[in-house]
Amino acid sequence: MAKGRTQAIQGLLIDVDGVLHVDGDPLPGAAEALQRLSALGIPYVLLTNTTIRTRRQLGELLRALNFPVSDDQIVTAGNATAAYLRTYYPDQRCFLLVEGDVREEFSGLTVVEDESATVVVLGGAGSVYTYDRLNLAFRLLLRGAHFVAMHRNLVWERRDGPALDTDAFLMGLEAATGRQALLVGKPSPNFFRAGIARLGLPAERIAMVGDSLTADITPAQALGMTGILVRTGRFRPSDLEHGQPDVILPSLAELPAWLTGMH
Numbered sequence: 681m682a683k684g685r686t687q688a689i690q691g692l693l694i695d696v697d698g699v700l701h702v703d704g705d706p707l708p709g710a711a712e713a714l715q716r717l718s719a720l721g722i723p724y725v726l727l728t729n730t731t732i733r734t735r736r737q738l739g740e741l742l743r744a745l746n747f748p749v750s751d752d753q754i755v756t757a758g759n760a761t762a763a764y765l766r767t768y769y770p771d772q773r774c775f776l777l778v779e780g781d782v783r784e785e786f787s788g789l790t791v792v793e794d795e796s797a798t799v800v801v802l803g804g805a806g807s808v809y810t811y812d813r814l815n816l817a818f819r820l821l822l823r824g825a826h827f828v829a830m831h832r833n834l835v836w837e838r839r840d841g842p843a844l845d846t847d848a849f850l851m852g853l854e855a856a857t858g859r860q861a862l863l864v865g866k867p868s869p870n871f872f873r874a875g876i877a878r879l880g881l882p883a884e885r886i887a888m889v890g891d892s893l894t895a896d897i898t899p900a901q902a903l904g905m906t907g908i909l910v911r912t913g914r915f916r917p918s919d920l921e922h923g924q925p926d927v928i929l930p931s932l933a934e935l936p937a938w939l940t941g942m943h
């Protein structure tokens with residue numbers, strides 16, 4: 681890797697699932713790496729499609745795992761979706777199809793679970809994605825309800841193995857209704873721009889660190905950032921057929937040494 685590029689990186693956007701932890705289990709060396717980055721004074725913002733936890737809950741989880749991070753350094757798809765709804769659909773009735781305890785993010789919005797909904801919001805998939813709920817979403821969309829997706833993750837890595845995520849169901853709803861969801865989280869460029877704005881640096885001075893080429897690396901590169909792929913989480917060698925990261929590291933643990941040119 682060219683040293684000039686290394687030195688040009690002044691801030692980081694870091695993915696969470698598969699980079700810092702997998703399903704609540706910290707990845708080896710990841711907390712120490714973030715502590716080292718913090719000690720080096722390299723600013724970082726966590727950019728995550730997580731919708732299972734609120735931003736506050738995620739901050740608490742990460743701090744309990746010894747990751748030095750404040751809530752202000754976290755941008756989640758759930759939090760960003762709630763902000764989007766408050767801005768554009770403040771008076772609408774929202775049907776939230778989302779696994780986990782993110783409803784507190786949606787305070788101030790009207791959340792319903794019946795045919796009166798005027799916005800359909802898909803979040804992280806899980807056992808709440810029942811046939812009846814998916815079919816309610818389908819019927820609401822046929823009737824013209826607004827269509828919003830917190831993210832388009834197709835699969836994710838759980839403690840017990842790979843798991844189907846939102847896009848597996850979202851693509852079905854889109855095919856069945858002939859409509860396309862508005863995307864809030866990764867890989868939406870606006871979601872990355874929110875992280876860039878939080879860092880307050882030009883994109884060319886930022887590296888995105890993630891375990892997914894399609895969700896993290898390629899969209900970050902499209903905005904001018906350096907893409908650093910880590911071989912943890914949901915990384916599979918065959919992923920490399922779908923893009924070209926600028927840097928590949930075994931895990932986040934190697935990032936501080938790489939950044940400081942000590943590798």
Ligand SMILES: [Mg+2]
Binds near residue numbers: 696890891892
């Ligand atoms: Mg990830």
